[in-house]
Amino acid sequence: MTTRGPYAKGLAKREEILDTALEQFARHGYDRTSVREIARQAGLSQAGLLHHFSTKEELFLEVLRRRDDRATVPDEFDHTHSVGRLMGAVERNAGEPGLVRLFVSMSAESIEGEGVAHGFFVERYRWLIDEIAQDIRVQQEAGELTSAIEPKEAASLLVAAADGLQLQWLLDPGSVDMASLMSRLWGILKRVV
Template identity: 50%
Template structure:
């Protein structure tokens, strides 16, 4: 490879790496700003200022405001996965722990609730994110349910995927109720549901 071509290639790689790093910085800043201010009170300008960019400069890294917020939720999921045990048998306990943590970040709960509703439209920028997210979580929680059935903790009369779907729907519904009634203990309610399912003969 000629020196000029090599230098140009290295320059492109360097620019790409810087772009990726800036996106990561933006997402981390957005998590902090939204958790602090709430979804409704956070603008693209607020996030841009947190990373030293103009609003137009920030949107250079994301196709739209909706795409930015979808990526913020993707980053939140990455952080939450650090709390989720790798062992399928412990994933319900991990989900309960995440619900407990969510009570400390109301802005992100609000973002999730509102964006998931908006994303029901197939053309919304976050539509694919949510459909894929639910598919993955149903599969993983389904593995947890089957593991509990194999250990004799959960009745084999229950359909694993149905139980997984119910757990996810309950978690989402509890978050909505909690936004209306902040004193509600989301984690305790979800824990109660799992205990009740484990008592089904």
């Protein structure tokens, strides 16, 4: 059954606002993006936008969550993670420079202070590393991966490499093949003795 009526229109407008906000945040960063400009670009008044998202921070967090959702395959929204899913996300990110730029700039900006974005990124990294470490632990227990490295350490290295490669790719896209380099790193970690 499809959703119709005012509820469907509200959901469609919310999606349009998120698309617009993602583009604006990716292009200008959080601090240089105004709610007024996002509203204008989405064909709304500022009050109309604030009907859907009560604050700029709330809108921003939804954009970040959406970025994470876009970095997964549509049928994989179970909010678990693995080495394979990290590799797939890195590969797909090569086709989403705006999303990558948003993520890199927003994660860097979130270092300052204790704002909502800071909390989001702290929790996101804890969750991501824990999820990948669990996958690594399962592979170690199955004898598919050496146990010479602690699962959490390996997960942290993989996430750090993915983030660093994204930054290098943004600075010089033609010289960095993120997916290939991540695969090589994973291959090296699997052979550690």
